[in-house]
Amino acid sequence: MEWHGYRHCRRRHHHHCSVLLMVVYLLVDVLPASLASGSTGDDARALMQFRSLITEDPYRALVSWGGRGNLSASPAPLCGWHGVTCGSRGRRRGRVTALDLSRLGLAGAIAGSSSLSTLTYLRRLDLSQNRLHGGIPLPLPPSLEHLNLSHNALQGPVPPELGSLCYLHMLNLRYNNLTGSIPASLGNLTSLTVLSLTSNNLSGRIPGALGKLRALTGLYLNGNMLKGSIPSSVFNLSSLQHLVVQLNNLTGTLPPSAGDRLPLLKLLSVDSNQLHGAIPVSLCNSSNLEVVQMLENSFSGFIPDCLGIHLKNLWALILDFNQLEANSNSDWRFMDSLTNCSNLKVVGVSWNKMGGLLPGSTANLSTSMEFFSIGFNMVHGQIPQGIGNLVNINMLYMYQNNLTGTIPDSIGKLKKLSNLYLYGNNLSGKIPATIGNLTVLSRLSLEENMLTGSIPSSLGSCPLETLDLQNNRFTGPIPKEVLQISTLSTSANFQGNMLTGSLPSEVGDLKNLQTLDVSGNRLTGEIPASLGNCQILQYCIMKRNFFQGEIPSSIGQLKGLLGLDLSRNNLSGRIPDFLGDMKGIEGLDISFNNFQGEVPKRGIFLNASAFSVEGNIGLCGGIPELKLPPCSNYISTTNKRSHKLVMATSIAFAILGISLLIALFVFFCQTRNSRKGEHALLLISDQHVRVSYTELVTSTNGFASENLVGVGSFGSVYKGTMMSNEEEVVVAVKVLNLQQRGASQSFVAECETLRCARHRNLVKILTVCSSIDSRGLDFKAIVFDFLPNGNLHQWLHPREHGNQTGLSLIQRINIAIDVASALEYLHQYRPAPIVHCDLKPSNILLDNDMVAHVGDFGLARFVDHGQHSLPDISSGWATIRGTIGYAAPEYGLGNKVSIYGDTYSFGVLLLEIFTGKRPTDADFAQDLSLHRLEFGVRRMFQQIAC
Structure with a gap:
């Protein structure tokens, strides 16, 4: 300041002024130090007093200071002590001007110490990042310019005496345990340029007196418990460059003029508070703003469209987790304006109320963009094809919106993309093969969409840690290349698709994977033994597939396994014994399979709430809570004989019971009142007007997995809703899998049969569709009247399907009569009898009144003395004549179909209706089977006429 005045005098040629200033300088700065108050010895004694309070010095930094409290033992002069800086001229020569003891791990209680107050010429004090505790040593020297006590363990309130340090330039008390409120006396520090109280436990309001700090460039009050509004006086600090008040409990609104008087402001961080109201348009006047961070508040209204026009230096706009809106194209103008910001790197507006159409200008944002998020809004439209222009993007979050269309091929140009989150939209089409170009992609989340086609093998080129493809419509096998991604560690989720084929043995290459979920698909074959190589695997979920064979012993090698669902x-x-030996497993579900034998009684099998084995009818033993039959020794020869005797007795009683049922059967045929047989539903005319592929896609919500009601040999059945006479009608849509051999012939057979046949106990065909699907492949489907009570199998075996109740005796008799009526109609049909060829419980459907309807005529034949009006062409379909257990034995010898084959199937069906036993149940040993029981009464069933 003295030399500034001297230069000022020289510029104005005031010679006397300059001489006067030189004299003052000589008097003040050049006088010997001995003439000034205090001495070097006083400074040394003050530091030694401070040294006496230090209890731990792990780096021996204070060795040069000498012993605690012993000045004479000091091995070096004062100005050579560690962390001590002395003045070099004038009154400050030899006096302590700075003390820097930061990051030394010092420990001690400095509360109440006033030793530092005698350091008359101290300008800078830095004790940050130690383990000091207690209060701030007061009083401090008024000449202090820089006070840094951050990263300690200082407690108590901020001393109001700090307000007397009128020359203080920087006050840094961050990362301590200070409590109480911010003293208004800090507003007296008119020379202060930086005030940092970050990460303490301060409460109360921000004092308006801070608005007097006209020289302030940085105000950091974040990470406390401050409440109330931000004083309007703070927004008048024209020199302010950084305003950081995040992570508090601040309320209220930002003043409409918030940006009018802050021309130098670069950083505005008010996030994680409880602020509300609109984002002030005046922020556009703070033309130097680089970062606007306002997430996790309750700001509402529209985002000002002037931000990108006036804030040319903006590189981060973070507005996530608010109540901001966009309802029309004009509300998205802010995005158009942001294309003017050439340095823009971060845009976040996720978790708001943003609707409307995603503007194409998104693809024209700065090529320096690194982070873009619009997740969890209501945005619709398509992902712009030009998204590939954002070549530096690292994280792209568009999840949980209403986006439609396909994933653009240009996504493959984003070579720096590491996180791609598009889940929870309505995206369709295939995953572009170009995704394999993303050589740093670590997290891919595409679940909950309507994506189709096969999973591209090119994904194997991505170093993924997380892969989530669940609940889409992917078909085909799981590519082995995907299972060879060695970096997959968090999860690989394929759940809820239509994947087929076996699980590749390459699954064993996922040595770092924690969660594998392939449930709800159509996977077949055995569980690969290589799965045991996945040593980190914690959760393995394979439920609702068609896996067969035994559980491989290699699963016992998965020491970290917590949950297994098969x-x-x-x-x-x-049930393998090793499952009971696995120490860490917490959940095991092997229900509804075909396991037999004794349930183990150790490990997880001792906790009934931790495992499930229901639906395996061949199991016995186990803990009492399972209520399974005890395991007998009937495997031995003697017990086999006694078991046969018991079964023979049971069969004799069964035959007697069947005779009585036949009598009741004939009686009910003659006496029961007419029931509702046909639904009044008239979806189409007798000409069977065909519907389009698009109509079927719409009616079934794109053949969504939640609408799937059944899967058969030649296709899948979906529940749908169609319009008839301006009313919604529920239908069942059977979609043929034309890749399955014989599916086309099955379609023809069903159409030919139901085109002519009309009976109250046959399923009613409404219309058909023979078209081309969205992939350009042949598409064939049949639309039936929807029968809401499912199929007979579900009612005969309720535990397997989660039903609570079964059928009463009267209901069983009525169903048997319904099926007999349908068969009698088919076998007496003219000009040629119709043979169903696949009569079984799952093909008997029940309507609202529990009236039975025979369905699935995919294997049906017309027969007339050896002449077939529906040709038995040479195909896989022509050789299929029913289901094992229900098909007549003569079909296995190659005999032609006949009505007697249906009669045999009907006999087996009747026995299952009244005994609850399937023809393949393990309860029947060797030659004492349900087939043998049926054979004795077969001739009687052939005579049934109703």
Whole structure:
């Protein structure tokens, strides 16, 4: 300041003024230090007093200071002590001007110490990042310019005496345990340029007196418990460059003029508070703004469209987790304006109320963009094809919106993309093969969309850690290349698709994977033994597939396994003992398979709430809570004989019971009142007007998995809603899998049969569709009247399907009569009898009144003395004549179909209706089977006429 005045005098040629200033300078700065108050010795004694309070010095930084409290033992002069800086001229020569003891791990209680107050010429004090505790040592020297006590353990309130340090330039008390409110006396520090109280436990309001700090460039009050509004006086600090008040409990609104008097402001961070109201348009006047961070508040209204026009230096606009809106194209003008910001790197507006159409200008944002998020809004439209222009994007979040269309091929140009989150939209089409170009992609989340086609093998080129493709409509096998991604560690989720084929043995290459979920698909074959190589695997979920065979012993090698779900498959054999030896497993579900034998009694099998084995009818033993029959020794020869005797007795009683049922059967045929047989639903005319592929896609919500009601040999059945006479009608849509051999012939057979046949106990065909699907492939479907009570199999075996109740005796008799009526109609049909060829419980459907309707005529034949009006062409379809257990034995010898084959199937069906036993149940040993029981009464069933 003295030399500034001297230069000022020289510029104005005031010679006397300059001479006077030189004299003052000589008096003040050049006088010997001995003439000034205090001495170097006083400074040394003050530091030694401070040294006496230090209890731990892990780096021996204060060794040069000498022993605690012993000045004479100091090995070096004062100005050579560690962390001490002395003045070099004038009154400050030899006196302590700075003390820097930061990051030394010092510990001690400095509360109440006033030793530092005698350091008359101290300008800078930095004790940050130690383990000091207690209060701030007061009083401090008024000449202090820089006070840094951050990263300590200082407690208590901020001392109001700090307000007397009129020359203080920087006050840094961050990362301590200070409590109480911010003293208004800090507003007296008119020379202060930086005030940092970050990460303490301060409460109360921000004092309006801080508005007097006209020289302030940085105000950091974040990470406290401050409440109330931000004083309007703070927005009048024209020199302010950084305003950081995030992570508090601040309320109220930002003043409409917030940006009018802050021309130098670069950083505005008010996030994680409870602020509300509109974003002030005046922020556009703070033309130097680089970062606007306002997330996690309750700001509402529209985003000002002037931000990108006036804030040319803006590189981060973070507005996530608010109540901001966009309802029309004009509300998205802010995005158009942001294309003017050439340095823009971050845009976040996720978790708001943003609707409307995603503007194409998104693809024209700065090529320096690194982060873009519009997740969890109501945005619709398509992802712009030009998204590939954002070549530096690292994270792209568009999840949980209403986006439609396909994933653009240009996504493959984003070579720096590491996180791609598009889940929870209505995206369709295939995953572009160009996704394999994303050589740094670590997280891919595409679940909950309507994506189709196969999973591209090119994904194997991406170093993924997380892959989530669940609940789409992917078909085909799981590519082995995807299972060879060695970086997959968090999860690989394929759940809820229509994937087929076996699980590749390459699954064993996922040595770092924690969660594998392939449930709800159509996977077949055995569980690969290589799965045991996945040593980090914690959760393995394979339920609702068609896996068969035994559980491989290699699963016992998965030491970290916490959960294993293999339910609702076709697995068989005994429950492996090693499952009971796995120490860490917490959940096991192997229900609804074909397991047999004794349930183990150790490990997880001792906790009934931790495992499930229901739906495996061949199991016995286990803990009492399972209520399974005890395991007998009937495997031995003697017990086999006694078991046969018991079964023979049971069969004799069964035959007697069947005779009585026949009598009741004939009686009910003659006496029961007429029931509703046909639904009044008239969806189409007798000419069977065809519907389009698009109509079927719309009616079934794109053949959504939640609308799937059944899967058969030649196709899948979906529940749908169509319009008839301006009313909604629920229908069942059977979509043929034309890749399956014989599916086309099955379609023809069903159409030919139901085109002519009309009976109250046959399913009613409404219309058909023979077209081309969205992939350009042949598409064939049949639309039936929807029968809401499912199929007979579900009612005969309720535990397997989660039903609570079964059928009463009267209901069983009525259903048997319904099926007999349908068969009698088919076998007496003219000009040629119709043979169903696949009569079984799952093909008997029940309407609202529990009236039975025979369905699935995919294997039906017309027969007339050897002349077939529906040709038995040479195909896989022509050789299929029913389901094992229900098909007549003569069909296995190659005999032609006949009405007697249906009669045999009907006999087996009747026995299952009244005994609840399937023809393949393990309860029947060797030659004592349900087939043998049926054979004795077969001739009687052939005579039934109703």
